[in-house]
Amino acid sequence: MIRRLDKFHLLSSIITIFILFCSISPLSSQNKRPGIIKEDTIVKFKDRWSFRTNAVGWLLTVPNAAVEFDLTNSVYNKLTLGIEGKYNGYTWHNHLPYNVFNYWEVRPEIRKYWRTEYRPKTSVKPSLSERLFSRQREKPRYWRAYYLGGYVNTGGYDFKFSEEGIRGNYIGLGLTAGYSVPLYSYKHGAIDIEFGGNLGLMVTKNNGFKLDIENNEYIPTANVKNWHVVPFPVISDLRVAFVFRFTSIKDKYKRIDYDKIHKREAVKLEKRRVKDSIRVAEQLKDSLQNLRKNFVKDSIKAARFLQDSLDDARNEFVRDSLDSVRKHDSEGKSKRRKGNDDEKSENIPSKIDGGRMDAIIKEEN
Incomplete structure (x- = not known):
């Protein structure tokens, strides 16, 4: 019970900090250089929000939701701050199940969006680095918005699919990348689809546990590992997500607002x-x-x-x-x-x- 309260307090603290930051951000951005900002370059407050859910998580029976907010109210802004939460399990049972799949995570993210630009076709073929990292393309897809950013995450897990399971907590950081394309537009909003993933480092501690059927409880085992770095990069998220925006991605995060x-x-x-x-x-x-x-x-x-x-x-x-x-x-x-x-x-x-x-x-x- 104490463990659950600690998780709840941590989650509520992160969400409170995010909401406070989003409420302060529009005031500070509007007070910055008031004599230069033009009225037609200011984005409405509601158009700065987007709401996302990952279909891959739901397919793995992990309910999830995310919210994203533009850091400034300028049409030239390409930076966003977001937070995502996942939660599955940790429910009460009269008879404890043999298989356990409990998981929760909170992940703040910061992203920068950009779009590809046209590059004239020449006899010189672009190098591999230009193909991977350059914004210029011979056939640019103007309706796509690519993003690259960073994240930190924290969470906990209880996994048991055999006689002995593993239980622990983790913290991590890494890179997030992907792109978003428009899917369907409404009169007062739009649904976009997003593809991407997260890759980074993870520090975790865990211990083993078993099910005591007679006493109807999980008992720890001697397999205990203190905080340690996972020795390989961890794919912490794969996204095929649906995003609701009041302004579709095809009209946001451009160099200019056409x-x-x-x-x-x-x-x-x-x-x-x-x-x-x-x-x-x-x-x-x-x-x-x-x-x-x-x-x-x-x-x-x-x-x-x-x-x-x-x-x-x-x-x-x-x-x-x-x-x-x-x-x-x-x-x-x-x-x-x-x-x-x-x-x-x-x-x-x-x-x-x-x-x-x-x-x-x-x-x-």
Whole structure:
């Protein structure tokens, strides 16, 4: 009973510290550089939380749950702090079972997220280190968010699947790595799926125990080991987890927040459009005024040109009329003169003929 109370106090202390840290973190991040932080770069408080459960743990009959919190409220933040708890067994039995599988663990984690970037394809093949550790890829998967971090854990275990079991406690630390992808989106949230695992060192102490069926109790054996380091790396967790977030992983932990930038750019474009509309309206007004002035000038020029043309046509008509009158008069005079000449010519031959006839008569006589 005392052992269970100690475990409960340890677990409650860790959870209390985590909650206090998360409650203080948003206040400190908002008070930091207030004159530089823009309103559209601040993440809402609820969007900084995520809740996770590991399907592998449930498959091994170990109920588990985890919560994760962004360290700052900036859209450029990629650091998170999380805590996970596991618990199975340690229940009361009227008759103690032969097989025992009791396990509990508390594990705080800190993670840093990143995404891959595009790298142009070249004739030089990337080295193994570049393939493993570089963010640049020829075919980047923009919807994935990779993470790498560290953890510390503490827990206890009671395992017995044969005549003698083992019971102990442990503490450890190590690395956590994996990636998360979007799975399904709701109107006010999203379900993401996460793949990853933990690998690290473990320090443990344990002792053996057996089941005394007659007295219905577990009795310790002489197999006792004090605190010692496990001589090989321990895989403390394998994850195929479902994560609930108010904002899906595809929209978080980016170098920039494209949605907010698009909104900001849309506002800028709208302001620019209004300015352009006003400028275009002013230009159109000036163009219409210039067009009206040019139209008036062209109309005056056209009227003057038309008046000059009419004057020229009238003067030409008058000149032609006078020329025709003069020509008609000259033709009339020439006709009258010709008529007079004809009358004279008719009178002269008659006189000549009469003189000739008299001469002929005289010669005959």
